[in-house]
Amino acid sequence: MIATPVRGRDAEARLARALHSSAHAAGLAIELADVRARPWASATFVGIQVSLVVSSPRSPTLGRWLSDLPLAELPMRDHLLASLALDRIEDDGTVVLTTITALVIEN
Template sequence: MLQIAGDGATVEGDIRPWHSATFVGMQHQLSLVIQGEHAAPRAAALAASLPEAEFAIRGHIVVDLAVDSVVHDGPDLSRLSLCVLTLEDW
């Protein structure tokens, strides 16, 4: 995700186990912080593209990614709140 976000981006968040009757995985609540020049347009572009992006996570498959919010804290700082569901890839 940081490769897609580019320079000046950081990710913070919480992960908790998730399961259904047939699947086991993890639910990720993430905050993607983008700093630097053009932070707001970069955040807007990411918010539009992340739900359809492909991710390679060893042992897991990203099955859902939702952008919950995008907040611009000035011209050089934007925050995206993300919810990601991954399933174990057996």
């Protein structure tokens, strides 16, 4: 289930596509179970804070991908990934649900 379309030019869609591409390159299939976004701004930057829940079958590859994700380069046209954190990981032995929070800045 994808809560927000992966098509589009907004930061959420671009981040979702970047995550899908990164997972695919690692040999993983992921689904976005929930995507939420809210505007964010500082004195010098404007962007959006995105919270996503990613679902994937449990595997050693998934564990490596998740551990590398906070430092991964996720290219997004017209946007810059300023930070990414894994907030919560739920593993029922078959499926892993990971809550990710990211700060995306407009370029």
